Amino acid sequence: MPPITIQPNDRHLTKYYSAIKELRDAQVKPTEGNMRRAFGALLTGLGRRRKLTLIDEYATQGKGRRHIRPDGALVDEWKRPFAFWEAKDSSDNLYAEIENKKSVGYPLDNIIFEDTVTAVLYQDGLEARRTYIREKKNFAALLTQYFNYKEQARQSFNEAVQSYGEQIRDIATQLKAKIDAAHQDNPEFQRQFDEFMELCRRSLNPNISMEAVDEMLIQHLMTERIIRRVFDVAHFTQTNVIAAKIEEVIRALTSAYFSRADFMGGLRHFHQAIEDAAEDLDFSDKQTFINSVYERFFQGYSVDIADTHGIVYTPQEIVDFMCAAVEEALESEFGKKLGDEGVVIIDPATGTGNFVVNLLRRAHERNLREFEDFYKKRLFANEVMLMPYYIASLNIEREYYELTGRAAPFEGLCFVDTLDLARERQMTFLTEANTERVERQKKADINVIIGNPPYNVGQVNENDNNKNRKYDVIDQRIRETYAKDSKATNKNALSDVYVKFWRWATDRLGDRPGIVCFVSNNSFVDQYAFDGMRKHLMQDFDQIYHLDLHGNVRQNPKISGTTHNVFGIQVGVGVTLAIRNLTTLND
Ligand SMILES: C[S@@+](CC[C@H](N)C(=O)[O-])C[C@H]1O[C@@H](n2cnc3c(N)ncnc32)[C@H](O)[C@@H]1O
Structure with a gap:
């Protein structure tokens, strides 16, 4: 989604200013409870532009698993919190209140503290901006920054992912060609492969085909680096109880004739783009990405292997x-x-x-x-x-x-x-x-x-002869x-x-x-x-x-x-x- 700019004369801001004026005029001593409705309406209105929903009194955990309840959280379609908001009385000392909230572990990734007079924006743990709310231009800029949090990173990540998605088919095809060549002229690989194939027959499927085992190697190569680098799980291939085994076969594939880097060949720049863009993102964004790699891989490359409609991630x-x-x-x-x-x-x-x-x-x-x-x-x-x-x-x-x-x-x-x-x-x-x-x-x-x-005959893997399995x-x-x-x-x-x-x-x-x-x-x-x-x-x-x-x-x-x-x-x-x-x- 492209970044948004909130103008000082935005209709939601105008509504907000008149709402707080009305509420102030109507009360002798306005309280947080009364005033925050207006701010909530402002965030709700602006949030819709980013497909964000405001949840009041959002229950989450602070320091030491302590239960905390910021006044609001803007959550995305996946119900993941994108931003928080905490309202205070204008008679409170806003800065003391912020310190107080920080000490109990309020999430400071992207949060506005406000008391209808002043708004303070924290991002990535630090104060990013503060302004008087009556200064319309500054307040609009603060909201713009709040709603565009990490948008740059998210956008370049999305672009890199999009292009990776489009290339998945080619990438997998290139890997397959290299594995085919190794079947022909890499004896160490042939030996390891045969052993592994036998193991798969015994423990996964007696009818498993060579193509299906090749496929496993391709799936391993394509996911392993992303998992290791984007998700920062450096030892994945050693600690995962299956990946370690498949690594052995792949090592044979790569040792005698190619280096691993050669093997991944022209893919390096894709991986690099994704890794760079992913650095700033949180886990849930990366999770969305890895889920789409899974779907696109099967839909783009393995159409006849895994029935296109079977391998989908459940909404x-x-x-x-x-x-x-x-x-x-x-x-x-x-x-x-x-x-x-x-x-x-x-x-x-x-x-x-x-x-x-x-x-x-x-x-x-x-x-x-x-x-x-x-x-x-x-x-x-x-x-x-x-x-x-x-x-x-x-x-x-x-x-x-x-x-x-x-x-x-x-x-x-x-x-x-x-x-x-x-x-x-x-x-x-x-x-x-x-x-x-x-x-x-x-x-x-x-x-x-x-x-x-799976709910179609043969949905697991056509190559495995699962139709007749x-x-x-x-x-x-x-x-x-x-x-x-x-x-x-x-x-x-x-x-x-x-x-x-x-x-x-x-x-x-x-x-x-x-x-x-x-x-x-x-x-x-x-x-x-x-x-x-x-x-x-x-x-x-x-x-x-x-x-x-x-x-x-x-x-x-x-x-x-x-x-x-x-x-x-x-x-x-x-x-x-x-x-x-x-x-x-x-x-
Ligand atoms: C429709 S998908 C489930 C998607 C999952 N709920 C998600 O959100 O990611 C079905 C999954 O079951 C797996 N599967 C199919 N047949 C299986 C079997 N006999 N044993 C174990 N898993 C199987 C497929 O590989 C596929 O990943």
Whole structure:
């Protein structure tokens, strides 16, 4: 968004000046409570130009996790605070009040302190400007600076990201050509690759193709540097339990014939532009960027590998709605809070980890006492593609750090195919550490399953032959339940992956009471082939709520195209909340 300039005769300013005059004239002794309405209206009006919403009495944390409540925060579409505001009485000593607020840890990144006479702007911890409010020109300049905070950095970052996005396809293609050459004439690489491929066959997918493994290397190379540099996680490739393994293969690729720098070749200037521009930005902006790298990579380069519509990051509004729904169901049906002992949650198709991040924020806000244990013991997530897996670990671990001020790996995250976990057989999962994580997950009494599973046949990875991928246990369970009890002659629709996820989730609850909340293709609600699945869901759960988000083009050709669908796809989508509450959740 381009910077904005607020003129002294801006209509919102004019309104503000007349409002404070009116309020002053009407009262013998104006108080902060009375006067601040006018300032709030000013920020609300100007904020709209930047798509910012003013939240009154914004609850956040100051020093030592102390709860503080600035009079207002301007938040963006992602609900992230962009700026704060604190009002004081004109009879208070504004400077003493500011010192007081500083001492309890008020956020000083971008905040206005004002008492209707004077306004003081702090940015990046320092006083950036102060002025009498009656000096219209100066006050307008202060507001301009406030609303354009970090705009320059954000703009150049956005430009660099835009250009990176446009080039992703070419970048990935160049990397692929180099890997192809190494397959031909780099014996050390060939050896490492074969070993790694065998490992992938054993632990990820027996049908995995060479292309899919090449793809992993490309995803690694393309994400690893960004993570390391933009997100300042210098040791990512050593500490991440999967990245370390893939580094070994890549080292072989780079050692004999090319240097790593050569390998990344012409990409350096892109990375550099992004790294330079990112320096000044906060984590949430970078997070938006890394999420878009994920989407663009799959949409731009891997169209036929990951069905374009499967690998999308779930809109925040849907994530938030579903997490809130689960939280409410836990309280109303089981008398439990999110994070409580006895509540064990998994997102089985985590993508970039948005559900987990949202759940962490909620648990931290409302169940601080249990938060640490929740993060370390009772929260899990699975992902089968490398790039989103890396991003999920980064997002989740960073969220934990932001909330607690401490760094701790998210050991609930597994690089694994969730549907494989229905098998009893002992398996290894790529690395020892990842295998340990999977084993811990398998032993956990999971009773809440939430997420956005893939919902088209073959959505995971065409190259892996996933269209035909057999999941012995789950496929058999579908045959003996959903298919057996269906009157339809053509039952092909039951091989849709989202159906497998429903079967898996229901079986994963076992006999326990619990909750499954998925956003998915909603053909199962009314289409013929799903009569058996409906019957079983009704038996397996006591209550099922479905929020139809519509968007089925076949049912309504008037909405043809993809703009009427939350995921930009042509099949109907909906959120389902299924609750089994035979008894209360056991501790
Ligand atoms: C629709 S996306 C979920 C997006 C996620 N909620 C987010 O906001 O980033 C589905 C994700 O599930 C992953 N996935 C697909 N099949 C899987 C499986 N069998 N096991 C684990 N993950 C799987 C895909 O790679 C993809 O990242």
